[in-house]
Amino acid sequence: MADFTLHIDQNKYLPSDGREVHAVLTVQSSGAVEAAGPPAEAAEIIIVDVSGSMTGGKIREARQAAAAAVQALRDGVHFAVIAGSERAAVVYPRGDRLVPASAATRSEAQKAVSRLSAGGGTEIGKWLELAAKLFAGAHPQAIKHAILMTDGQNNQSPEVFARALKSCEGRFVCDSLGVGDDWVPAELRKVAEALLGTFDFVRNQGDLAAFFRDLTQTSMSKTVAELALRVWVPQTATLKFVKQVSPTLLDLTGKRADYNPLTGDYPTGSWGAEEREYHLCVELQQPGQVGQEIRAGWVKLVRPETMEVFASGNVLAQWTDDLAASTQLNKKVAHYTGQAELHELIQEGLSARTAGDVDTATARLAQARQIAVDSGRGDTARLLDKVVEVDASGTARLRRHVDKADEIELDTGSVRTSKLRKSEEG
Structure with missing residues (x-):
């Protein structure tokens, strides 16, 4: 143990x-x-967006990514592959079930994945509900994990999507990936919050296979469930x-299950x-x-x-x-309070920018940039520099032309936190 x-x-x-x-x-x-013990029992589902926006190079990269994830499964892990559009379908195996990974089943799954084609809409809630159904038939003590990728916006109403997420909560962990610049970070953030996972931005679709492989290998390294x-x-x-x-921000307050009063x-x-x-x-x-x-x-x-x-x-x-x-502030408490404030400022600033509220967006993003610099978040500060400009006098201005991919990277990256530097822990 x-x-x-x-x-x-x-x-x-x-x-x-x-x-x-x-x-x-x-x-x-x-x-x-x-x-002397056997590896932890595990179940893995790979969910691939095959909607109409996934044509051309995207579907080719998605096939390769799904195949890479299948190849990373260790022997004995129960798995399946789901194709998602306006409906959800099990690509492999046949029937609503999971099968143990072996050289034979991995090969069969990769062949099935190679035939994926793009078409239709995007209803992410249905994909997750099918995964929950498949996991329900798996071994109850298994570590249950899913990988989901999408390149587009969810076509479900917020109410329908929320119900789907609620029905899946506590049944498996899901890590999500957004590809390209036509997806909505807020939607995958909801998936991460509901299903205790991560969500990330695949800026270059050629990197998708590496992301899938890394997420699968991380899942395979888990040894203790739930x-x-x-x-x-x-x-x-x-x-x-x-x-x-740390390593990411995730509010667990609303997920409380009463043990006693x-x-x-x-x-x-x-x-x-x-x-x-x-x-x-x-x-x-x-x-x-x-x-x-x-x-x-x-x-x-x-x-x-x-x-x-x-x-x-x-x-x-x-x-x-x-x-x-x-009045002495504990350094770790102060550090993570600042990291949470950084996330909130970025979210408020980007929302204000989208709404056309230039003054609020400028103030929030400039303040976020200062916190990022002070807390050693150089990566975040550099992304903020692409959205807000601060001159030598300290005057901040929103940049007029911002690459959509830079904005998405800033948005998705705001949930990641830096650890308190060792030199500051004393």
Whole structure:
């Protein structure tokens, strides 16, 4: 079984009237399993957009990408390939089922994928609902993962799409890819948020096969399925939010499953050898006495089905009249608060720019650029420079002509965060 550690960064000292407690949880997994044990049971579905906009080079690249993903499957992993347009169809195997990967089934799947052709509309919710149906027939303990790629805009109404995502929530993890510059990042962001996955921009369609291969190999490296953060807070407190803040931003607050009246489980998906960080905020109903220390939260990393606990830690609060102690910001909490603000500023700025609100867009994007520079996000700062121009005097102006691909790359990249630099952790 993989080894996990849980480290909590916080400043526990609150002013005499303080009621809000912040903490960053760093969870590390070795990813290692017992040498004599078999690989983790896994199920993988590859979902390929075959709508009318995928004609020409795009469908050729999509065939190659799907074939690369199939080739990366290890023996024994149950898998299927779905073609998506205004409907969803299983390309391989025949029938609504998954089959174990082997030299023979991988070869058959690659032949089936080579015959994919483009035509029709784009209804992403139907693709995901078919994947959920196929996963339902797979082994219940399997690590369930899907890869989805699209080059266009979802034709479903927001209400229909939302219902489809809700029906799939908790049933599998899905990583999504957008190809070209005619897709909507907000749609794949919804998929990532609902299904605990990532979404990324494939700027050059020739890179699609490498993206598919990398996502599949990452999925194959997962060793522990469906863990949750189990968070207890006292009766006199409210858990305001739980958010993943590294490697990407993902709000888990609305995904709570009550364990008991004071405790909730927040899903984290499957784990391999990796590190993730989470930010939680507890609001206390009233301050305590100066000098009093309480446990404001108790966090466990658990497998809900078996109640197995992999790691645990305490979030503390202590009231003080020492101004220096109570006003000292924990560096990790401050860093990830800034990273969340950077994401929000980029989203607000791009939305204002689309709406024609030049003043708001300029202010938000210029502020985002400064945070990106200050936090070492040089990649994001360079992308912001393509959208907003800041002269030597500090005056900001929106650029008139912005490459759509640059805007999409900025939008999709805003959910990725930088880690606190080692030199700043002290």
